[in-house]
Amino acid sequence: MAQTRWLTADQQDAWVRFAAVLELLPAALNSQLERDEQLSHFEYFVLAMLSEAHDRRLRMTALASRTNSTIARLSRVVSRLEAQGFVARVPSDDDGRVINAVLTDLGWQKIVHAAPGHVENVRHNVVDALTAQQVEQLRTISTLLLERLDPKGAMLASVRPSTTRSNGKRGD
Amino acid sequence: MAQTRWLTADQQDAWVRFAAVLELLPAALNSQLERDEQLSHFEYFVLAMLSEAHDRRLRMTALASRTNSTIARLSRVVSRLEAQGFVARVPSDDDGRVINAVLTDLGWQKIVHAAPGHVENVRHNVVDALTAQQVEQLRTISTLLLERLDPKGAMLASVRPSTTRSNGKRGD
DNA sequence: TAAGATTGAATCGTCAATCTTA
DNA sequence: TAAGATTGACGATTCAATCTTA
Numbered sequence A, B: 001m002a003q004t005r006w007l008t009a010d011q012q013d014a015w016v017r018f019a020a021v022l023e024l025l026p027a028a029l030n031s032q033l034e035r036d037e038q039l040s041h042f043e044y045f046v047l048a049m050l051s052e053a054h055d056r057r058l059r060m061t062a063l064a065s066r067t068n069s070t071i072a073r074l075s076r077v078v079s080r081l082e083a084q085g086f087v088a089r090v091p092s093d094d095d096g097r098v099i100n101a102v103l104t105d106l107g108w109q110k111i112v113h114a115a116p117g118h119v120e121n122v123r124h125n126v127v128d129a130l131t132a133q134q135v136e137q138l139r140t141i142s143t144l145l146l147e148r149l150d151p152k153g154a155m156l157a158s159v160r161p162s163t164t165r166s167n168g169k170r171g172d
Numbered sequence C: 001t002a003a004g005a006t007t008g009a010a011t012c013g014t015c016a017a018t019c020t021t022a
Numbered sequence D: 001t002a003a004g005a006t007t008g009a010c011g012a013t014t015c016a017a018t019c020t021t022a
Helices: A001-008 A011-039 A043-050 A060-066 A070-081 A106-124 A132-149 B009-037 B041-052 B060-066 B071-083 B105-125 B132-149
Strands: A058-059 A087-091 A101-102 B057-058 B087-091 B100-104
Touching: A001 B071, A001 B100, A001 B105, A011 A106, A011 B009, A043 A058, A043 A060, A043 A087, A058 A060, A060 A070, A060 A101, A070 A087, A101 A106, A101 B060, A106 B060, A106 B132, A132 B009, A132 B105, A132 B132, B009 B041, B009 B105, B041 B057, B041 B060, B041 B071, B041 B087, B041 B100, B041 B105, B057 B060, B060 B071, B060 B100, B071 B087, B071 B132, B100 B105
Parallel strands: none
Antiparallel strands: A058 A101, A087 A101, B057 B100, B087 B100
């Protein structure tokens, strides 16, 4: 192709492969969850973020930020989760404009039920496919990429400082 | 969360960050192309695959395989690209069932015009954010992940054998 | 009957407009 | 007027059904 000279052959090779991962890995995560739990990965992630939040609740804007979604998208997904009884919308007492998304007991049961299969899938497709050293390299690389992609670090609000080893407890 | 013990803290940290990249990087690629070229990344990729193919043409099934999409999705995207004059559908002479997607001159001009900006974006968001060594690590990691995700290697049909350094000329 | 490809119906995400409260 | 959130309209993707040729 015309622009071939813009990247070296090695860089291109790395990028072509990485781009393929970008396409296939999210699809793999989605299909396991959809098959086993009738949940998209995004829906799973919303439930997971709520399950880790204080009081199992988060205002819509905060939840949108942590899941890196637009508020519009989140609003629609929460509506679906609400219809299934996994989440409830509770208006804030302090500020009449804000809505808190609250994980219901049923929602908690759902995420607890779904988590092992999902984690197993992550383990199979990512963690077990790499050496411990490569997992560490991937962590470093991801951190560097996120600095470009998400300078504010909104999505990593729940994650420890970037260059320090994490001891935090948090699932995905 | 409930399943926290299933991954070590370091593995989780790596995964949380990588998952964020999986979400944000495709979005970044899309928005540059949509802003500058009115093309989704997937549409760009379809044009790019055609531009590299022999005779600038590929049958629908082969194109679906290289772009890792379903045939249904590809069919709709090709319809859109056809409506814009970038691609033409040409029935095969040999087999009346197959349709070849052919890059038109206009489509060639489009991809030639779009490529530098896209490559620059890849460079900015990925290649320049990493050291040469890290790019190499990412290549290795991606290769390992693809072995799990895409054992047939259909998507990498145009890429050289996985453990050999590539000298091939190919764009993204 | 199977392979290649397209399409209708339903679902999901996005953009802009809107509504409500601060 | 701005902030938080929802919604209508529209475009994109998926699944299953369909059509055509081998």
